[in-house]
Amino acid sequence: MPLQYRAEFDAVVTFRNGGGLQAQGFRVDVPHADVTEPEIASLFVTACRLLMVDRVELSGVRIFAEPHLGTPGGPSEPRTRFVELSHVIGAGTITYPGLPAPEITPHLTREASRGVYAEGTEFAIDRISMVGNTGTYLDSPFHRYADGTDLAGLPLERLAGLPAVVVRAVGGARGVGVDALEHLTVAGHAVLLHTGGDAHWGTPAYAEDAPFLTEAGARWLVDHGAALVGIDAVNIDDASPAGGGARPAHTLLLAAGIPVVEHLTGLADLPPTGARFTAAPPRVSGFGTFPVRAYATVPELEPHDHRTSGGWQPTAG
Numbered sequence: 001m002p003l004q005y006r007a008e009f010d011a012v013v014t015f016r017n018g019g020g021l022q023a024q025g026f027r028v029d030v031p032h033a034d035v036t037e038p039e040i041a042s043l044f045v046t047a048c049r050l051l052m053v054d055r056v057e058l059s060g061v062r063i064f065a066e067p068h069l070g071t072p073g074g075p076s077e078p079r080t081r082f083v084e085l086s087h088v089i090g091a092g093t094i095t096y097p098g099l100p101a102p103e104i105t106p107h108l109t110r111e112a113s114r115g116v117y118a119e120g121t122e123f124a125i126d127r128i129s130m131v132g133n134t135g136t137y138l139d140s141p142f143h144r145y146a147d148g149t150d151l152a153g154l155p156l157e158r159l160a161g162l163p164a165v166v167v168r169a170v171g172g173a174r175g176v177g178v179d180a181l182e183h184l185t186v187a188g189h190a191v192l193l194h195t196g197g198d199a200h201w202g203t204p205a206y207a208e209d210a211p212f213l214t215e216a217g218a219r220w221l222v223d224h225g226a227a228l229v230g231i232d233a234v235n236i237d238d239a240s241p242a243g244g245g246a247r248p249a250h251t252l253l254l255a256a257g258i259p260v261v262e263h264l265t266g267l268a269d270l271p272p273t274g275a276r277f278t279a280a281p282p283r284v285s286g287f288g289t290f291p292v293r294a295y296a297t298v299p300e301l302e303p304h305d306h307r308t309s310g311g312w313q314p315t316a317g
Helices: 037-048 215-223 248-255
Strands: 003-015 020-030 053-067 079-084 103-108 125-129 137-139 162-168 190-194 228-231 260-262 273-278 289-291 295-300 309-315
Touching (some): 003 037, 020 037, 037 053, 037 162, 037 273, 037 295, 215 248
Parallel strands (some): 162 190
Antiparallel strands (some): 020 309, 137 289, 162 273, 273 295
């Protein structure tokens, strides 16, 4: 009989609008045996349909396996929601001011292909000319350092299925600093900076006073073992005249082998923790930056999942 994994734990929840909640011996299904505490916390919040959650503290966490309860038709598969995090690239799309837009032209038209293939068979083969910094793209260490790892050398462990932690920084200071990061668990995680900068994508305002990661914030992420860092703005660094052309976040992160993904979108649709992030470019040797199809998967429970159990009680705020 197939096995399913479950987590049992105690939890203390505090809410942004005051008050709190305590749970003892709560159990919830988890997708795999190596699930992290932030993922468990996200599943707990989803299971209880909690809103305005500020912090979830877990204790006494125990992961165990048991025979899958299944359904009359056989074992049920965990539900997964996909979240698109990439901008669409089209002919003429401006990504970064001063860099050329992509040119998309036909190499072989459908009409011309009819003379190559059997009757009734036709294909289109198209050509795209662009810089690597187009659309939503990933920077490898080679982008900053001549002896850094290029796109072909990046390990998949740094690009696919990473546990994600989302840093909410919408409406705050332009520079995302240590104060926005220090309460998070980032080791081995994709750290995604949700600044709201993507609201201006495709307009001149996108590059004006754009949000960025501070030098101190980048150093903190390196010191605490982040696996990847992404942002939904024009640059991970301050690209305005006030930045003076310095790129400390790129310099620190890429020196540590931490890929950077810029021009993300849709981060508002992700939970603070519990999602898995993927942004894998093609394996191009001697190349530092290339567009990616960035996306996340979010585990979801049935609205009234009988496999979620435990008790809770409110606490005064």
